[in-house]
Amino acid sequence: MKPIHVFSEIGKLKKVLLHRPGEEVENLTPDLLERLLFDDIPYLKIAQEEHDAFAKILQDNGVEVVYIEKLTAETLDLSDDIKNNFIDEFLFESKIHSDNMKKSLKEYLLSMDTQAMVNKMIAGIRKTELAGYKRTTLVDVVNDFYPFITEPMPNILFTRDTFASIGNGVSFNHMYTNVRQRETLFCDYVFKYHPDFKDGNVPHWYDRDEDTYIEGGDQLVLNKETLAIGISERTESAAIEKLARKVFAHPENTFKTILAFDLPHQRSFMHLDTVFTQIDHDKFTIHAGIEGPLRIFKITSDPSSEYGLKITVESKDVQTVLSETLGRQIELIRCGNGDIIDGGREQWNDGANTLAIAPNEIIVYSRNHVTNELLANKGVKLHIMPSSELSRGRGGPRCMSMPLVREDLE
Numbered sequence: 001m002k003p004i005h006v007f008s009e010i011g012k013l014k015k016v017l018l019h020r021p022g023e024e025v026e027n028l029t030p031d032l033l034e035r036l037l038f039d040d041i042p043y044l045k046i047a048q049e050e051h052d053a054f055a056k057i058l059q060d061n062g063v064e065v066v067y068i069e070k071l072t073a074e075t076l077d078l079s080d081d082i083k084n085n086f087i088d089e090f091l092f093e094s095k096i097h098s099d100n101m102k103k104s105l106k107e108y109l110l111s112m113d114t115q116a117m118v119n120k121m122i123a124g125i126r127k128t129e130l131a132g133y134k135r136t137t138l139v140d141v142v143n144d145f146y147p148f149i150t151e152p153m154p155n156i157l158f159t160r161d162t163f164a165s166i167g168n169g170v171s172f173n174h175m176y177t178n179v180r181q182r183e184t185l186f187c188d189y190v191f192k193y194h195p196d197f198k199d200g201n202v203p204h205w206y207d208r209d210e211d212t213y214i215e216g217g218d219q220l221v222l223n224k225e226t227l228a229i230g231i232s233e234r235t236e237s238a239a240i241e242k243l244a245r246k247v248f249a250h251p252e253n254t255f256k257t258i259l260a261f262d263l264p265h266q267r268s269f270m271h272l273d274t275v276f277t278q279i280d281h282d283k284f285t286i287h288a289g290i291e292g293p294l295r296i297f298k299i300t301s302d303p304s305s306e307y308g309l310k311i312t313v314e315s316k317d318v319q320t321v322l323s324e325t326l327g328r329q330i331e332l333i334r335c336g337n338g339d340i341i342d343g344g345r346e347q348w349n350d351g352a353n354t355l356a357i358a359p360n361e362i363i364v365y366s367r368n369h370v371t372n373e374l375l376a377n378k379g380v381k382l383h384i385m386p387s388s389e390l391s392r393g394r395g396g397p398r399c400m401s402m403p404l405v406r407e408d409l410e
């Protein structure tokens with residue numbers, strides 16, 4: 001089996017990548033929430049308990065759970081060179097430019113064991129914790145009010161977004177916001193050097209140094225022939241074209257069609273998986289807000305065209321386009337039963353963001369009880385996880401997980 005094997009959204013989940021929330025959550029302050037893309041400050045202890053419950057559901061159902069922070073530490077422990085280069089790149093991307101500051105930070109980071117160092121990089125380094133921190137550069141003086149030398153990365157919790165497993169390959173994403181850019185450095189090193197991944201001959205469908213942005217919450221693998229990608233606040237059409245050309249050109253490629261959904265560019269529709277996830281061969285959850293007039297583009301390979309792609313605009317509704325493309329009648333189950341209040345509230349709390357661990361078997365947030373009851377009545381097997389604190393980061397079970405291996409569907 002190759003290290004990455006994901007040809008559907010619903011095949012039995014065998015291995016998944018998570019991040020257990022840590023001290024970065026305690027580095028959120030009201031002034032920083034908007035910049036750091038959180039809507040409130042989770043209570044870390046409870047957030048960790050909720051996350052452990054999530055991991056336990058996965059493990060109890062035969063899924064191997066690996067953590068990005070642990071894989072990164074194992075990777076950096078492989079050699080001093082790898083560790084040194086990682087620190088240098090991290091500091092560069094954290095915009096630490098003065099030589100003095102770089103030197104003191106490097107000494108500080110190297111004084112810790114590798115796991116503690118990785119956790120600290122994710123948590124952010126406060127000005128108060130660096131002994132002898134002095135304002136030396138113009139940047140330091142200008143930013144005097146800012147409490148961090150390196151910024152916290154609370155969104156690394158959402159492992160779905162930084163890279164996406166597609167078939168046997170990976171899309172290393174260029175994130176839309178600067179604050180999420182450094183997250184992709186961690187998986188970049190893991191895939192380059194970690195023994196579980198480096199020799200796997202994993203094709204890259206996209207690279208983090210591309211100049212157009214794309215995020216994993218917008219990248220769905222509907223089956224071995226079909227991808228769905230959101231054109232959203234976080235993913236631009238130019239990035240989808242680049243990815244499409246790479247995927248279609250690969251000698252072992254199985255994907256023939258990419259459906260691109262043109263979403264409203266606003267936070268409540270942040271990614272395609274914020275409004276739409278697959279539950280079973282013929283069932284999806286959906287936010288009623290995207291069922292209506294929505295442009296959907298069908299992208300296929302066309303070697304005779306100048307850009308190598310054929311684009312057609314589908315003028316039908318989501319249900320019809322999906323039914324025709326997947327070759328079966330599709331049922332869309334509305335978040336909050338489509339009610340303007342229940343649907344609005346539960347979609348905001350990721351009621352439409354479910355993680356399938358097998359066909360017709362999904363992990364959902366407890367707080368979305370209207371949607372959950374509807375799903376249970378439709379015969380969907382639910383694994384319900386606690387969700388008071390984790391939901392404050394605006395991501396659900398699908399956002400908090402990146403499948404590495406799924407069994408193929410029959």
Ligand SMILES: NC(=O)NCCC[C@H](N)C(=O)O
Binds near residue numbers: 273394398
């Ligand atoms: N796939 C997803 O929808 N991920 C959720 C990301 C939430 C995070 N706070 C963000 O704004 O990027």
